Amino acid sequence: MNDVKPRPLGDSDLYVSRLCLGGNVFGWTADESASFRVLDDYVAGGGTFVDTADSYSAWAPGHRGGESETLIGRWLADRGRPEDLVLATKVSRHPEFPGLSAGNVRAAADASLERLGVDAIDLYYAHFDDPDTPLEESARAFSELVDAGKVRYIGLSNHTPDRIRAWLDICADQGLHAPVCVQPHYNLVERGVEDALVPLARERRLSLLPYFGLARGFLTGKYRPGGPSVDSPRAGSAGALLEDERALRVLDALDTVAGRLGVPQAAVALAWLADRPTVSSVLASARGPEQLADLLPVNTLVLDAESADLLTEASAP
Ligand SMILES: NC(=O)c1ccc[n+]([C@@H]2O[C@H](COP(=O)([O-])OP(=O)(O)OC[C@H]3O[C@@H](n4cnc5c(N)ncnc54)[C@H](OP(=O)(O)O)[C@@H]3O)[C@@H](O)[C@H]2O)c1
Incomplete structure (x- = not known):
């Protein structure tokens, strides 16, 4: 275990823990009681970064x-907001927005602020690219939310490197x-x-915040050839x-490294990701406190070079 300091998000003044708590389970595979316990334990375990989206969980019946x-x-209303908590949400996939x-x-941001019960969203993402809207219109709308004090910083998700570069260039040209x-x-x-996104992130000083850090649970080791079936959507x-x-x-x-270090496979998988170039924090979710307990070590776990190399080689495309 190591004394790992919070890391900055790009050039912002936001600092975040290595584990970012994924919020798509809340109200879906985690009911309110389980969700509250996960959030409580996450904060108690040193976590400072919660990720959600306005569309979560519209896919569920x-x-x-x-x-x-x-x-x-x-x-947040029940527990009081932890002082250092960074709250991220996203727009573009809510059925009404x-x-x-x-x-x-603008309308989706207001709806998110209302649901979250906060004055400002720390990090507001364009969740998916929208080829039907000129980039300049979207970039300006996000920037105006910052001017209005409703959003502190902006992020992009699921955009190609070319579209990210174009968005950044518009901002530079127009002072957004x-x-x-x-x-x-x-x-x-x-x-x-x-291949392309990491070099771009390095060049433009963007932080990478990977999602599906656990490959939807596969990297916890609970899926095994010939193993029992897993009850999960x-x-x-x-x-x-x-x-x-x-x-x-x-x-x-993962089995080798987890056995050697005496930590869960899930924490090893996330620790590998957390130290890849340009990564500031890694997203993963847990449907209950027991699952979260396996993830929390990543807040302080830094892999030795031999372990990291073994994983990098095994996962080489
Ligand atoms: N920007 C985007 O387009 C986008 C897309 C996807 C996700 N995200 C974000 O990224 C976050 C993480 O993605 P994700 O939650 O979909 O996938 P993930 O983090 O790769 O996988 C998490 C799932 O793995 C299982 N799990 C976690 N810990 C476990 C443990 N200790 N033992 C056994 N199983 C365990 C749980 O699923 P079960 O219990 O159901 O098996 C859990 O919900 C999301 O919550 C969301 O905030 C963003």
């Missing part, structure tokens, strides 16, 4: 979107508030971002990795 933000808002047009971004971070799909079995996509030879090599390497 009977849900409309906003369930996760509402629950986080209730938790689709896309990144200026009017939609620019994104400080990007949130891509990145983990030990999905390293596609390393993620089991289909996570379990499909058992057909992938590289993923099985990663699992072996």
